[in-house]
Amino acid sequence: MTRREASLPLIRGTTTLESALEQEEDMLLELDYPEQRIDFFVSLYTSRAEIAKVAAGHLGLCASDTCELGAVKEWLHGSFNVCIPIYVSNHNQPLAKRAVIRFPLPYKVGESRHPGNVDETLRCEAATFIWMREQCPEIPIPRLWGFGLDIRLGRGAAALQPAFMSPPASAGTWGNPNHQSNVFVDNDWNITCVIDLEWACSLPAETLQPPYWLTGRSVDGLTDGYLEEFRQAHEEFVNIFEEEESSVPPINDDRSFRANLMRTGWQIGTFWYLQALDSPKGLYHLFEQHIHPIFVSSHKVTSESSQMVSDYWAADAETVITTKLRDKEASS
DSSP: OOOOOOEEEOSSSEEEHHHHHHOSSOHHHHHHHHHHHHHHHHHHHHTHHHHHHHHHHHHTOOTTSEEEEOOGGGOEEOSSEEEEEEEEEOSSSOOOSEEEEEEEOTTTTTTTTSTTHHHHHHHHHHHHHHHHHHHOTTSOOOOOOEEEEEGGGSSEEEEEEEOOSSOHHHHOBOOOSSOGGGEEEOTTOOEEEEOOOTTOOOOOGGGOOOOGGGGSOOGGGOOHHHHHHHHHHHHHHHHHHHHHHTTSOOBTTBTTHHHHHHHHHHHHTHHHHHHHHHOTTTHHHHIIIIIHHHHOOSSOOOTTGGGOGGGGSOTTHHHHHHHHHHHHHHHO
16 A cells, blocks of 8 residues: 655645755745735735725725625735725716725735835735836736825735726736736637736847747747647747738838847747746746757756856857867868
8 A cells, every 4th residue: 555645735725845846946945935825815804994095095985885805705915915895885986896905915025034025015015007008008007096005004015906897707818928817808818908017128129929838838948849739829829920010110110120029039948048037946947948059059957067167158169169169180
C-alpha cells in the first residue's frame, strides 16, 4: 500500500512537498498567503460599516440613501486586489445600482517589507485613471468615483469603480498585454471596458508587441508545433492591427508604423527579448528556447554559458570569429 503524500493549501489549489520543490516561486511565501488572506478579509469584514460610510461619501449619497457591501461570498480577488460589490439605493441621481470598491492585497504587494507599497499602488492606478480619462477618452474604462487612504482600516487604500451591469461570465473577457482577464468584451468581441490599471505604464514604441497568450499557452510553452501556431496567430493579429492603424494619423508619414515595428520585432527576436524582461519566471526558458539560438547555434545553454558572453556580441558572432581565425591562420 502506497503512502499518500500530505498536501498543503495554497490560494488556489494545494501542493505537496515534492511539487513545491519543483516550483520556481518562493513556496514559503505562497504557503503563507492563505492565512494572510483570511486575516485581511476579517479586517475588512469587521470594518464594513466604515467602508460603506466612506463609499457613500465618494458617491455623494444623501443621508436617506442606503449603501451596503456585498456578502463575503460575493467578494472577488485576483492576484493583487480584492473587489467588494457595493449596492446603492438612490432615487435622486442616475447612479449605477452597483459599484465596486477595491483594496490592494497588502501581502501580495510587499507591504510588510516595504511599508507604503499599498499606497503607491493606489496612487499609480488613480493617476492612470485620471490621465486616461483626460487624454484618451475613447478608451472605455470604469468611472473612478474616488480614492483615498484610510489609516484606521490599517490596510491602506480603496478605489471605487462603477458597476459592470453584466457579470464577467456573461460578458466574456479578452485581454491586454498585462493580462487577458483585464479587458471585458461583449458577445461580439467589442471591447467594453479596460480594468486593473495599476501596472499600466508608458513605454517606447518598440516595445509594442502582440500578447503572448493569443493561442492560450504560457509564454515559455511556445515551442515546436505550438510555436508555429503562435506565429500564425501573431501574423493575423498584426495584419488586423495594421488595418485599424490605417484609420489614425500616420507616424513619420507611415500608416503602418506600429504594425511594422511588431513585424520587425518578431523577425529579429525583439518579441522574445521583451517577453523575457517581463517574465522573471520564464526568463531562463525564453533565453534558452528563443534568444540563445539567435546568437549561438552550435551549442546549448550550459552552466558555463555565463563565461561565453562573446557569443552575444552580435547575431553573427560565430561567423565573424571563424573568419578572423581563418584569416589569422592564412597570414601566419
